[in-house]
Every structure is written in C-alpha cells, then in structure tokens.
Amino acid sequence: MSSTSQKHKDFVAEPMGEKPVGALAGIGDALGGRLEEKGFDKAYVVLGQFLVLKKDEELFRDWLKDTCRANVKQQGDCYGCLKEWCDAFL
C-alpha cells in the first residue's frame, strides 16, 4: 500500500519488542487507553490476539471494534500494520 502512514512504516521496520500499544498504526491515545484498560498494554499482546484470530482480517476487525470501538479506518490501519509486521518477522 502506497498510502501507509509514517507510524506504519516505523512499526514494520523492526521487531516490536516492548513497544506500547499506541505504537500500532491506527491506535491513537483514545483507542490505546481503551485497549490498556482491557489488559492489552503492549503491542505484542495485541499481536498475540491477532495470531489467535488466525490473522483473519474480518475477525480481527470485529474484535478491535468490540474491544476499543475502533472505526473502519483505524481497524484497517491496525490490521495492515500487524499483517505486514508478521510477513516480515514472524
């Protein structure tokens, strides 16, 4: 995708390590806070959820919507970011 944000590019450029959940593309302060409340305080925890949902786009989008009320664009950005990261590092 040519229209990926800088955040996306930064995230997929290297292993995520201990990066906070706010480092994910599409996840800003508000969504990040909601995710942290639910226990998803690190990017790798969201990665874990992504993998448990078998990297399926629809399931992951639904889960994001339910968990932190992400809108369609935010869902897409986060999914794309994690997918690309997995393609590169997993």
Next chain:
Amino acid sequence: MSSLRSKSAQDISDLLDEYRIKHGPVVDSTRSLYEKKLKEAMAKGKPKESCDKTYYREEEEVTYEYSTPVRSEGAVNSGSYMRSRPEWREREFEHEQSYSSYSRPTPEYRGRDFVDEPSMYDKPSTYSNAYMTPTPMKSPEAPKAANSSRLIPLWVQFVFFLAVAAFLYLVFSSMESNDSFKAIE
C-alpha cells in the same frame, strides 16, 4: 440463547463450524467475540447444515426408487428427476397434470404408477417421450446412485463403450469387405 455462556469452548467451536464461521481457538480473549458472532448467526437463522442433510436424504431416496422393475422405471425416473433436478421438469413433462401427480410423497409413487399411467398419459408417444428423455441420462440397468460418487457419469461410460464397440465393428466389417482390394492387387 444466553446459554452460550455456559457452553464449553469445544461446544462453541462446534457451533461456529456449524454456522460456517471462520474462527481460531476459543480462548478467554476470543470467547466473547465468538459468542457475539454466534448470536448474530442464530438471529439470522442460517440452518445451512440441515439444508445439506435434506439434499443428501433426497438423493438417498432417489437411489432407492431405482430398484423398482424396468417397466415403471421410466415413469419413476421422470418423477425422481423432477425432484432432484428441477430444471428437467419443463423438458420431461408436457402435461402439467402428470407433474402434479409426481409431486406426491415417495411411498405412494409405486402404487400410483400403474394406476395413473393410462390416465395420465393420453398418448403412448407421451410416455415413450418421457421414457426416452431420461435415456440419454442413463441406460436402463445403470443405477443413478453411482452418479454421485463418479467423476464421469455411468451413462457416459456406457455410451462411450457402445460407441467404441460400434466403431470397432465398422472397422472390422469394412476389413471383411476388403477382399475387393486384394483382387485389385
């Protein structure tokens, strides 16, 4: 369906498969998502699997009907074809009245066949027409049951075999008449 909460993870997984919902393992973090998806699917009422079962049962019934004697086979065939292949309906039945008689349940079929034939088919040509039409589909002795498990329908194999046999016979008979060629040599 609030009983979803009390179901085990395996039950949830089985239900998801039933509704053909793509899913991963049912763990703590995914459970509520899958329960929600199941509720939506149940509300829509997608009994896909039961529909499939019905279809297979019909095929089983069709298989069973073919054990009846050849005489009624033509009539029975037409009816069962109608049930399992709706598109044949219009082609096989010129008279709508004969169509309606075959929409009756299976057990009554065989009893009614012999009774209704004279009345349903006004002209013998209609009956033979209905009988001939299924013939391209299969030859009289070949059961349709095998059709569902074969890549190439059985009737095709028979027709092909007959064609090859006819061709070989033609070649053989033309060879026999080649005495005239020998005379020329």
